[in-house]
Amino acid sequence: MSAADLLNLLIAALLLAGVYAAMSVGMTIIYGVMKIVNLAHAGFLMLGAYFVYELYTHLGIDPLLGVLFAFPVFFFLGMAVHRILVRRIPTSDQPTLTSLLLLFGLWLVLQNLGYVVWGNSDRAILTPRTLDVLQVGRISFPTVRLVVFGAALVALASLEFVLHKTWFGRAVRALMQNNDAGRIVGVNVDRTARVAFGVGIAFAGAAGGLLAMLYSFSPDFGGPFLLRAFVIIVLGGLESFAGVAIGSLILALVETFSILVLPANYQPAIAFSLLVVALVVLPRGVAGLWNKRHDCA
Amino acid sequence: MKAAGKSGVSGFAPAAMPYLLLAVLIVLPFFGPGPNTVRLLFVTFVWVTVSIAWNILGGFGGQVSFGFAVFYGLGAYTAALAVNSGLHTVLALLLAAGVAALASLAIGLPTFRLRGPYFAIATIGVSEAVRVVMTNVSMTGGASGYRILETRPFHQLDHFYIALGLAVLAVAASAGIRRSSFGLALIAIRENEDAASDLGVNAFRAKLLAHACAAALTGAAGGVYAQYAAFIHPQGVFAFSIGVAILLMPIIGGVGTIWGPVIGGVVYGLIHEELVASFPQLHLLIYGSLLILIVLFEPAGLFGLLDRWFRVLAGARRIRAANP
Numbered sequence: 348m349s350a351a352d353l354l355n356l357l358i359a360a361l362l363l364a365g366v367y368a369a370m371s372v373g374m375t376i377i378y379g380v381m382k383i384v385n386l387a388h389a390g391f392l393m394l395g396a397y398f399v400y401e402l403y404t405h406l407g408i409d410p411l412l413g414v415l416f417a418f419p420v421f422f423f424l425g426m427a428v429h430r431i432l433v434r435r436i437p438t439s440d441q442p443t444l445t446s447l448l449l450l451f452g453l454w455l456v457l458q459n460l461g462y463v464v465w466g467n468s469d470r471a472i473l474t475p476r477t478l479d480v481l482q483v484g485r486i487s488f489p490t491v492r493l494v495v496f497g498a499a500l501v502a503l504a505s506l507e508f509v510l511h512k513t514w515f516g517r518a519v520r521a522l523m524q525n526n527d528a529g530r531i532v533g534v535n536v537d538r539t540a541r542v543a544f545g546v547g548i549a550f551a552g553a554a555g556g557l558l559a560m561l562y563s564f565s566p567d568f569g570g571p572f573l574l575r576a577f578v579i580i581v582l583g584g585l586e587s588f589a590g591v592a593i594g595s596l597i598l599a600l601v602e603t604f605s606i607l608v609l610p611a612n613y614q615p616a617i618a619f620s621l622l623v624v625a626l627v628v629l630p631r632g633v634a635g636l637w638n639k640r641h642d643c644a
Numbered sequence: 645m646k647a648a649g650k651s652g653v654s655g656f657a658p659a660a661m662p663y664l665l666l667a668v669l670i671v672l673p674f675f676g677p678g679p680n681t682v683r684l685l686f687v688t689f690v691w692v693t694v695s696i697a698w699n700i701l702g703g704f705g706g707q708v709s710f711g712f713a714v715f716y717g718l719g720a721y722t723a724a725l726a727v728n729s730g731l732h733t734v735l736a737l738l739l740a741a742g743v744a745a746l747a748s749l750a751i752g753l754p755t756f757r758l759r760g761p762y763f764a765i766a767t768i769g770v771s772e773a774v775r776v777v778m779t780n781v782s783m784t785g786g787a788s789g790y791r792i793l794e795t796r797p798f799h800q801l802d803h804f805y806i807a808l809g810l811a812v813l814a815v816a817a818s819a820g821i822r823r824s825s826f827g828l829a830l831i832a833i834r835e836n837e838d839a840a841s842d843l844g845v846n847a848f849r850a851k852l853l854a855h856a857c858a859a860a861l862t863g864a865a866g867g868v869y870a871q872y873a874a875f876i877h878p879q880g881v882f883a884f885s886i887g888v889a890i891l892l893m894p895i896i897g898g899v900g901t902i903w904g905p906v907i908g909g910v911v912y913g914l915i916h917e918e919l920v921a922s923f924p925q926l927h928l929l930i931y932g933s934l935l936i937l938i939v940l941f942e943p944a945g946l947f948g949l950l951d952r953w954f955r956v957l958a959g960a961r962r963i964r965a966a967n968p
Contacts, residue, residue, distance in 0.1 A: 384761050435940050442761040444708050448895065449939045455888070455932025463929065570884065574772065577765055616776040622769035626762055627754045 351485040360596075360603035362492045366557055367595035369499035371576040372506060372588065373550030379523035379586040380543040382442045383433065387450040388551050388576060389569025390457030391421060395555025396564045397465060400472055410472050414498060414556040418549045425548025428453070429541045440526055454569070461566030471563040495557045502553060506546075507588070519543050523586050571615065578622040582629065662815070669808055673801050682804050686872060688913030689807035690865050695893035695909035696814040697861035701854045702891065703900035704827055706834025707756075709855075711767030712862050713887035714751065714774045715744040719863025720870035720881040721784055724792050727871060733806065737867045744863025745856040752855045756848055759837070768884075775882040789877030792870065803872045810868055814861050819902050821857070830854055834900070862890070885928070889916075892931050896938060898947025907946050 370392065377385045398420065399413035408416070432453065436445050479490035510516035518539045521529035530536050558564070558572065575598060582597055583590020598618065605617050673682065694716060701707050719740035726736035755766045779787045821827040829850045832840035841847050870876050880886075893912045898904020912931075919927040942949050 384765065432936065432940070444706075444760055444764065445939055445943075447708070447761045447764055449936060452932045452935030452939060455928050455935065459926070459929035459932060463926070571772075574769060578769075610780075612780045613776060616773045619769040619773035619776070623755065623766050623773070626758055626766045626769075 354486055356603055356606075358486065358488065359492075360599040362488075362496045363603065364592075364595040364599035365496035365499040366554070366561065367575060367579055367599055368591050369502050369550065369557060370554035370572060371579040371583075371591050371595060372503060373547035373554065374576050375580050375583070375586065375588065375591050376519065376543050376550070377547035378442075378580065380519055381433070381438065381446075381540050382440060383446045383450065384442050384577075385450050385547065385551075386447060386573065387428075387453040387457060388547075389573035390454040390461075391425075391548050391551035392555035392558065392569040392572055393461055393564065393566055394424075394457060395421060395552035396559035396568055397461065397470075398552060399556035399559050400470055400564075403472055403474075410474060410556065410560050411494065411498060414553050417552040417556050421552030422545040422549035424552070425545035426541050428548065429544040433544060434537070434541070438526075454573075458566050458569070465566060467565055467567075469563045469565050472559050474560075477560075491560055495560055498557055499554075502550065506550070509546075510588070515539065515542060571618070574622055575618045578618055578625055581622065581625045666812060673804060679800055682800050684914070684917050686800075686804050686807045687869075687917060688910055689804075689811040690869050691889075691893060691913040691916075692811045692906050692909030693807075693814045693865040693868075694862050694890045695897065695905040695912070696811075696818045697858040697865070698890050699894040699899065699901075699905040700818060700821055700830075700861075701851070701858040703894055703905065704822065704834065705830040705851055705854045706760075707851055707854070708760075708764040708891065709767040710764060710884075710887050710891060711751065711771035712858070712890040713882050713884065714747060714771050715859040715862040716866035716869075716886055716890065717774070717778065717876075717878065717882035718747050719744045719866030720876045721778070721790065721866075722863070723867030724790055724870045724876055725784070727792050733802075733871060736871070737806075737810075737864045740867030741860035741864040744859040744866070747863075748855045748859030749852060752852045756851045756855070767887075771882075771884060771887050775878055775884070778878040778882050785877075787878060789875055789880075792874040794874060803868070807868050807872075810861075810864055815902065815906065817857065817861065818905070821854075822902055826850065826853065831900075888928075889931075892935060894945075896931065896934050896945055898945030899943075901944075901947050904945050904947035907950075911946065 373391075374385055374388050377383055377388075395414075395417050398417050399410050402408040402413040402416065403410050432449060433446070436449055437443070474491075476491050476494065481488040481490055481493065510520060518529065518534040521532065521534055522536065522539055522543075526536065529539075555569070558568075562568075579591060579594035579598055582594035583592070598621065601621060602614065602617055605614060609617070669685070672685075694712065698709070698712055702709060722743040723736045723740040726739050727733065731739070751767075751770050755763055755770065758766055778784070784790045821830070829840065829845045832843065832845055833847050833850060837847050866881060870881070889912065893908035894905035895908070896911065897906065897908020915930070916927055919930075938945055944951070
């Protein structure tokens with residue numbers, strides 16, 4: 348294998364990691380603030396894909412603009428879901444099976460509503476960009492992947508800004524660190540949780556739109572990505588945004604380079620196996636590896 | 645239930661009821677039901693068996709697994725391979741149960757180090773990974789499936805009685821475990837694993853054992869189904885939706901009870917068979933909504949709901965008796 352091939356693979360992995368990060372960050376926010384494993388994430392990824400698709404085919408709105416529109420729409424959708432369903436289950440500082448099953452039920456409902464509305468044929472968003480390739484010497488960048496990567500970075504940077512420069516962001520970070528202490532210093536837990544759930548779902552919807560530009564989709568779309576998102580946040584230590592970046596990069600690298608050693612048929616099994624390995628071996632994420640000594644002291 | 649004495653479901657359903665039901669089911673074929681009815685009952689027995697099996701680990705032990713399709717599929721494939729190599733039906737089923745139980749140990753040893761939701765999510769990963777691998781294994785035909793060569797004439801009623809027998813065995817196993825100290829240990833783990841360990845329960849071993857029992861029953865049920873269908877493929881028996889169905893039935897019926905999973909299995913079997921032909925997606929939509937409603941409003945499931953209604957009825961009757 349030549350150096351150019353290697354570089355091409357590396358770039359492919361990096362571009363993939365950007366989308367993976369945008370896809371997983373919503374799950375981290377919701378997990379961090381509410382300790383809820385949002386299995387319905389998959390359903391919202393799927394809805395986001397169809398949202399952007401419908402805007403593009405019926406109104407001719409560019410998918411990128413569609414992703415932008417997805418943010419507010421899914422934000423309010425998420426707040427509504429929190430108000431109607433999630434608020435009713437008891438909160439805990441550990442993830443509960445009740446919340447897992449509730450959101451799993453929501454995923455089933457969303458997925459099968461998708462089948463009722465859109466049928467089970469595969470759809471894809473084809474724009475003039477889709478098949479373009481930017482060639483720099485012997486290294487090629489698929490244009491649509493570059494665009495999606497850029498959009499993912501912008502979304503992540505805005506989130507970073509909100510989390511570090513606004514009152515809401517500080518409240519979110521406080522609740523992630525210690526729910527009770529956050530309450531004591533005057534964070535409105537219920538309201539912050541609702542908004543955080545909205546933000547998490549907004550990112551799920553937008554990431555679904557971004558993924559729809561890269562892959563074809565059906566109402567079954569979210570499942571494999573849900574598991575990938577979960578691998579990523581487990582690798583990243585579940586509650587850290589830097590961890591999401593690291594986790595995305597690890598998964599993207601492993602998936603991309605596994606082509607060299609594993610038949611492509613087995614590729615879908617990589618994320619699933621990595622999930623089990625990560626959960627069992629690295630329960631505190633990659634960062635746990637070098638934090639462990641510190642914790643023991 | 646016992647402490648409540650003769651109110652609730654137990655107050656209305658006499659202890660002989662299960663035996664009566666069994667007797668009716670045994671003699672039913674002699675009254676000449678159509679092959680469709682027998683088929684519906686057969687499928688329902690298979691569902692009831694796996695529903696009860698899941699409940700042993702998930703209901704008594706509180707360990708929610710999304711991955712029971714692994715055992716169902718392995719059981720189906722093992723039985724199919726065994727029958728094709730000339731083994732007797734019952735031996736093939738025993739082998740299916742054994743293979744599934746072994747697989748449960750291989751899965752449980754690493755994943756039972758995880759607690760609650762983390763275990764649940766790891767089982768999703770295991771189940772999907774196994775499905776991908778089975779889709780690519782050439783010995784069993786990979787994605788195109790595997791066929792049982794039919795050397796003997798097909799007797800639907802044989803399958804009916806085998807499935808009924810397995811379902812009865814599952815109920816008996818579930819009731820036996822519930823009454824044993826092993827069942828109590830599982831319930832203690834469900835309520836509080838740390839406290840159970842402090843009381844001298846080996847939580848890890850109890851969970852492994854429950855997983856193995858549940859897997860053996862599920863594998864046998866998969867084997868029963870494979871012998872009836874005579875054709876199986878990974879997207880069918882290893883499908884994530886099978887794992888989901890196995891989890892939904894006991895939760896909808898009434899998790900942690902003996903008869904709840906039976907009710908769940910019957911309701912699922914009947915609705916599934918009626919709806920799946922005409923509206924393939926609608927039944928999962930219904931089950932998703934039911935799951936949400938049950939989680940929010942009636943964690944004890946349909947059995948809990950029935951129980952509550954009967955209690956209200958009994959209460960009304962007592963009041964009437966007291967004030968004639």
